Amino acid sequence: MLLFALRRLLLAIPLLIGITFVSFLVISLAPGGPLDFLTPEDPNASAEVKQKLIQEFGLDQPLHVQYGRWLARVVRLDFGRTFLPDGKPVLVKIRERLPITLLLNVIEMLIILGLAVPIGVLSATRQYSLYDKITTIFVFVGFATPDFWLALLLMFLFGVQLGWLPISGLRSLNWEYLPFWKQQWDVVGHLILPLAVATFGGLAGFSRYMRQSMLEVIRQDYIQTARAKGLPEPTVVGKHALRNALLPVVTILGLSLPSLIGGSVIIETIFAIPGMGQLMVQSVFSRDYPVVMGNLVIVSALTLVANLIADIAYGLVDPRIRLGGRRRRR
Amino acid sequence: MAGGRSSELRQFWRMFSRNQLAVAGAVVVGLLVILAALAPALAPWDPSKLDTKRILHPPSKSHWLGTDQLGRDVLSRVLYGSRISLAVGFVSVGIATVIGVLLGSAAGYHGGAVDNIIMRMVDLMLVFPRFFLLLAVLALLKPSIWTIMAIIGLTGWMGVARLVRAEFLTLREREFVIWSESIGAGTLRVVFRHILPNALAPVLVAMTLGIPAAILTESGLSFLGLGVQPPYATWGNILNDGKDVLEIAWWMTLYPGLAILITVLSYNLVGEGIRDALDPRLRQARLGRVIRIGR
Numbered sequence: 096m097l098l099f100a101l102r103r104l105l106l107a108i109p110l111l112i113g114i115t116f117v118s119f120l121v122i123s124l125a126p127g128g129p130l131d132f133l134t135p136e137d138p139n140a141s142a143e144v145k146q147k148l149i150q151e152f153g154l155d156q157p158l159h160v161q162y163g164r165w166l167a168r169v170v171r172l173d174f175g176r177t178f179l180p181d182g183k184p185v186l187v188k189i190r191e192r193l194p195i196t197l198l199l200n201v202i203e204m205l206i207i208l209g210l211a212v213p214i215g216v217l218s219a220t221r222q223y224s225l226y227d228k229i230t231t232i233f234v235f236v237g238f239a240t241p242d243f244w245l246a247l248l249l250m251f252l253f254g255v256q257l258g259w260l261p262i263s264g265l266r267s268l269n270w271e272y273l274p275f276w277k278q279q280w281d282v283v284g285h286l287i288l289p290l291a292v293a294t295f296g297g298l299a300g301f302s303r304y305m306r307q308s309m310l311e312v313i314r315q316d317y318i319q320t321a322r323a324k325g326l327p328e329p330t331v332v333g334k335h336a337l338r339n340a341l342l343p344v345v346t347i348l349g350l351s352l353p354s355l356i357g358g359s360v361i362i363e364t365i366f367a368i369p370g371m372g373q374l375m376v377q378s379v380f381s382r383d384y385p386v387v388m389g390n391l392v393i394v395s396a397l398t399l400v401a402n403l404i405a406d407i408a409y410g411l412v413d414p415r416i417r418l419g420g421r422r423r424r425r
Numbered sequence: 426m427a428g429g430r431s432s433e434l435r436q437f438w439r440m441f442s443r444n445q446l447a448v449a450g451a452v453v454v455g456l457l458v459i460l461a462a463l464a465p466a467l468a469p470w471d472p473s474k475l476d477t478k479r480i481l482h483p484p485s486k487s488h489w490l491g492t493d494q495l496g497r498d499v500l501s502r503v504l505y506g507s508r509i510s511l512a513v514g515f516v517s518v519g520i521a522t523v524i525g526v527l528l529g530s531a532a533g534y535h536g537g538a539v540d541n542i543i544m545r546m547v548d549l550m551l552v553f554p555r556f557f558l559l560l561a562v563l564a565l566l567k568p569s570i571w572t573i574m575a576i577i578g579l580t581g582w583m584g585v586a587r588l589v590r591a592e593f594l595t596l597r598e599r600e601f602v603i604w605s606e607s608i609g610a611g612t613l614r615v616v617f618r619h620i621l622p623n624a625l626a627p628v629l630v631a632m633t634l635g636i637p638a639a640i641l642t643e644s645g646l647s648f649l650g651l652g653v654q655p656p657y658a659t660w661g662n663i664l665n666d667g668k669d670v671l672e673i674a675w676w677m678t679l680y681p682g683l684a685i686l687i688t689v690l691s692y693n694l695v696g697e698g699i700r701d702a703l704d705p706r707l708r709q710a711r712l713g714r715v716i717r718i719g720r
Contacts, residue, residue: 113549121561239690241641243648244682247668255672350551357554361645365668375557376649379564391561395553402552 099410099417107403114395115169118388119162174389179381185389188374193393195265196359196370202286203293203355204348207301210294212341215305219313219340220332230302237299242358246292246365253288261285263367289366297355304347309340342413349405353398440702447698453691461507470498472505472658481674491676493666499677502658503684509659510688513574513643514636520578521639522632525585530616530624532586533593544590547583555580556645563651570653573646577639585631592624626703633696637689644685660685 156164168175174185218227254262261267265285270278312318313336321331360372367373371394378386410417442448460467470488476496484491490499532543558580566572596602597620605619646652647661648668655662660681667677 109545110549110552113545114552117549117553117558118561121558122565235690235693236686238693239637239686241644241648241682241685241689243645244664244678244685247664247671247678248682251671251675251678353552353554357556360556360560361649364649372556375560376651379560379651382564384564387561387564391553391557394557398554399552 096410096417100407103403103406103410107399110399111396114399115166115392116162118391118395119165121391122384122388123158123161169392174392175385177378177386178383185385188386189371189389189393192370192374195368196356196363196372197397199286199289199293199359199362199368199370200356203290203297206290206294207297208348211298211301211305212337212344214298214302215307216309216332216337216340218302219306219309222310227306230306234299234303237295240295242292242296243361243365245295246288246362249288249292250365260288262288265368289362289368292365293355293358293362296358297351300351301344301347305340305344308343309336312336312340315339342409345405345409345412349402349409352401352405353395356394356398437702441698444698444701446694447701450691450694450698453687454695457507457688457691458511460504461511464504464508468498468501468504470501472501473497473656481670483674484676490680491674493663493674493677494670497658499663499680502663503660503681505658506660506663506681507684507688509570509653509657510640510643510685513570513577513653514640514692516574517577517581517639517643518632518635520575521581521635522585522628524579525582525631526589526621526628528582529586529589530593530621533590534597534612534616534620536594540590543586547586550580550583553580555642559642559646560651563646568646568651568654570657573643573652577642581635581639584635585628588627588631589624592627593620596620596623630696630700630703633692633699637692637696640685640692641689 172186174189176182176184177188214230218224218230221227250262253260261281261284265282266278267273267281267285270281273281313332318331318336321335322328326335359370360375362368363370363372364376371390374386375390375394377383378390474497476492479488479492479496481494482488482492482496488498488500490503492498493502528543528546532540559576562576563572566576602615602619605615610619643652644659644661644664647659648665650662650665652661653659663681664678667674667681671678
């Protein structure tokens, strides 16, 4: 098992380097380099800023030298300073916001798993029933609903019309003056709408996948055997079938992490949640390149780590994977 | 092979037409294409005509879907927006498909180091949360309809590459491929004449499912204000305008979003219908679905 984990870890290293390379390439591929953008339009782009930029990126050097220098700093988690007036180090900005995005995504994933597994299992065991048809419709509509639109509709309904839920930020203005339990409740209230929107799209995908996986397992011989030897149906489904059907879902969870995290861009922007996604959008608008690059590297590296954990977890629960060496993807 | 192919087609059609949802989806897709093509003739108003006397009017007989902050007709803007969405959908999926087919067939046919390098590239691209990557690129490029098409295409080829590679891996061992190689057919001929045509079915499914995904991505970017820019009307930027006046002008939010929902839903139904009709040969296309989760 240790060997398996180690091999996965080694395989991740080139990917990590790849992440920094692509992120660097993205910035340097801009026609004329990042300077070109600041100078003509932006009145703030004084000679001083320009000089700072040239230093920051070593733009007078050939590309591979620039990459090497940049990488040497990134390895020490030094992403430079923001172009904004406060001039904070990029890492500080990211550290302020990362926990929020992580928290949102972890909760989101737990909700998705908690709901998708029973939904998927029920529609598989009652294939073609009314329940199955309704969930299938839900899945298709869920796939097709733009998350930002859903967010706006829910804001309009629950925030504006009914006034039940707060629609922006993580805390009310008077948060500090609330008693302890009210404070907790206040944060929960602020999280309900963003989490509902974030969960919706992913839920559709996962319950569909869970159904599919369950349908495949149920047809297997060992399920027939379990039934034949007289086990009650709940045991057959809940124990024998579910365990095996869950395996591929772990992989899918890992594979779909990037898109779940990517979803936080829109959700955080709409609900004014100060996380990585909102930071990214703000920095893109203000053309704050050090923050953009730092953000991209950190988010992707974290995705890689999460993928790795999912991979290793898969090896843990399914010995075939770590012993066979090859991963069963479908 | 010719006779086999047309009977295969007939078989496919029989399966597809039995699926009512897929057929309904296909009809809606057809209608949407016609609406987009005829938008200039159908739109009751000029989509960028300002009218200061009719600012934020609710839906009425003269403006079926109401007007926006500048007195522009929302219906006309939604109609014109469909042209942008479809164009972005088709072109970016075209780009993604070309890249995916080329890299996927190179990887699957050559195997070995080429395969290894290409598949690691795929892994790498899949690690990036796509929206973050798109935004990083947009920080540097001026967002225009062409940039949007290009970057959505350039970040969306990995699923196709994987599918094509998987098809190639099995096809290159088949007798007809080995025969044509043994009688001296060149690599290009073997790949493009013999293997590729047989690998296209899953690509078709991936393309049909890729178009709605691209439309969602484009509208998301435009909604953030980083996609297709005004004066072009797109569903995303109508929603962006509408978000500021959500409390007083719900029609600016409801209708463009419905347009996206209906469009994406019908393409997905068609895509799934095609896949089911091609089943069981296409079981592995499920991988495409996996990658699509959460867009």
